[in-house]
Amino acid sequence: MASVTLPAQASWIAGDKTAAQVTTDICAPLERRGGGLWWLAFLLSFSLLILGVVAVSYQLVVGIGTWGLNRSVGWAFDITNFVFWIGIGHAGTLISAILFLFRQKWRTSVNRSAEAMTIFAVMCAGTFPIIHMGRPWLCYWVIPYPNWRGPLWVNFRSPLVWDFFAIGTYFLISLTFWYVGLIPDAATLRDRLRPGWYRRAMSLLSLGWNGSYRTWRRYEIVYLLLAGLATPLVVSVHSVVSMDFAAAVLPGWHSTIFPPYFVAGAIFSGMAMVLTLMLVVRKVMHLEDYITPRHVDAMAKLVLTTSCLVGLSYMIEFFTALYIGNQYESFTFLNRALGPLAWGFAIMVACNVLIPQLFWFRRVRHELLAVFVICILVNVGMWMERFIIIVTSLERDFLPSTWSSYFPTLIELATFAGSFGLFFTCFLIFCRVLPVVAMAEVKGVLPRKHK
Numbered sequence: 001m002a003s004v005t006l007p008a009q010a011s012w013i014a015g016d017k018t019a020a021q022v023t024t025d026i027c028a029p030l031e032r033r034g035g036g037l038w039w040l041a042f043l044l045s046f047s048l049l050i051l052g053v054v055a056v057s058y059q060l061v062v063g064i065g066t067w068g069l070n071r072s073v074g075w076a077f078d079i080t081n082f083v084f085w086i087g088i089g090h091a092g093t094l095i096s097a098i099l100f101l102f103r104q105k106w107r108t109s110v111n112r113s114a115e116a117m118t119i120f121a122v123m124c125a126g127t128f129p130i131i132h133m134g135r136p137w138l139c140y141w142v143i144p145y146p147n148w149r150g151p152l153w154v155n156f157r158s159p160l161v162w163d164f165f166a167i168g169t170y171f172l173i174s175l176t177f178w179y180v181g182l183i184p185d186a187a188t189l190r191d192r193l194r195p196g197w198y199r200r201a202m203s204l205l206s207l208g209w210n211g212s213y214r215t216w217r218r219y220e221i222v223y224l225l226l227a228g229l230a231t232p233l234v235v236s237v238h239s240v241v242s243m244d245f246a247a248a249v250l251p252g253w254h255s256t257i258f259p260p261y262f263v264a265g266a267i268f269s270g271m272a273m274v275l276t277l278m279l280v281v282r283k284v285m286h287l288e289d290y291i292t293p294r295h296v297d298a299m300a301k302l303v304l305t306t307s308c309l310v311g312l313s314y315m316i317e318f319f320t321a322l323y324i325g326n327q328y329e330s331f332t333f334l335n336r337a338l339g340p341l342a343w344g345f346a347i348m349v350a351c352n353v354l355i356p357q358l359f360w361f362r363r364v365r366h367e368l369l370a371v372f373v374i375c376i377l378v379n380v381g382m383w384m385e386r387f388i389i390i391v392t393s394l395e396r397d398f399l400p401s402t403w404s405s406y407f408p409t410l411i412e413l414a415t416f417a418g419s420f421g422l423f424f425t426c427f428l429i430f431c432r433v434l435p436v437v438a439m440a441e442v443k444g445v446l447p448r449k450h451k
Helices: 019-031 037-061 077-088 091-102 105-109 111-132 136-141 159-191 197-206 213-246 258-284 292-325 326-336 344-362 367-394 412-431 437-443
Strands: none
Touching: 019 159, 019 367, 019 412, 037 111, 037 412, 077 091, 077 111, 077 159, 077 213, 077 258, 077 326, 077 367, 077 412, 091 105, 091 111, 091 159, 091 213, 091 258, 105 111, 105 292, 105 437, 111 136, 111 159, 111 197, 111 258, 111 412, 136 159, 159 213, 197 437, 213 258, 258 292, 292 326, 292 344, 326 344, 326 367, 344 367, 367 437
């Protein structure tokens, strides 16, 4: 990842490509065998997934007493990881839906991978509330349907039910949006592949696509409608997640700033994860002409913008806590900054607010290795933010006699590692069986002479 120089009038697609060259270049990684690097990454990810499966299986047999929870801290690693993964998934909807409605051409090279990342991140997020139920085999009870349990229905005031509807809605809309955008590319693969199971699968996914004007017109109408439907999810889903905390009475949680604050943080962490994956994909899959420095520059600016919003939210929280004169609220925020978890607070502020300010400098935005490192640090900081918000308010609540410290157990750490294994295993398989760049959309931003 060397430093690059961005021309003043750079094209979104480098190399003066034709439509045929776009198809050949993007399909090339799918038409050759996976290299040793891919297999190494897959085996590592799958090993983490197996570790997570073993840890969760042990929890199911023994119970959630295997976690480090105590009389004060009833939420900890599980809800931290849930909010973290939901946040990671927000960039896909932002890039695909909102930027599509604003006609941002740079999204075409990264939207497919961002959408896939959203689906996998939501899958990872959904596992934690199910585990937290204690009896995950009864998870279908949160679905409000006529049943044989008499008058027993879900408690719509429960944050667990809110999370179920938020995750379910977000997953279904994101999956539909991703699949509809995939149909033209599935038809392209169908026409290129030799007879076999792979071609039959692409034929099934392409839904009889024939590329006619009538087909394209209906496709574009459906895609536009889905983009308009998916856009409110960026705000609504993480607002619902934030209400898990804002509806409580604990100091540091019941705050009206949580919905916009959580939405900004979700887009912030999601964009950082997209950048992290795209920088690796462009190098490993030789897609430098399609994921150009100009794309990296645009995404880095979004990371910088949302970093500033997150930093502003931190300042508003502290100002409000100290200004209103509530001793419990003031103590909670001073405890975050100066208490037992002050080291975590320092990591949070450094990674989320201070380090991303380097993106003000154009030279840093064009140094791809620097962008990669900063984005990894951003996700470290965003995980730490969720941990600090949850644990500091629970460890030190109203009564000093109930104060206690929380420490994650090996089972919790293994479960978290397993969620990363699930995410990267799914993403690596996606890279091998489907185009990571939307060919049909990239062809739409080529110079007119090549369309």
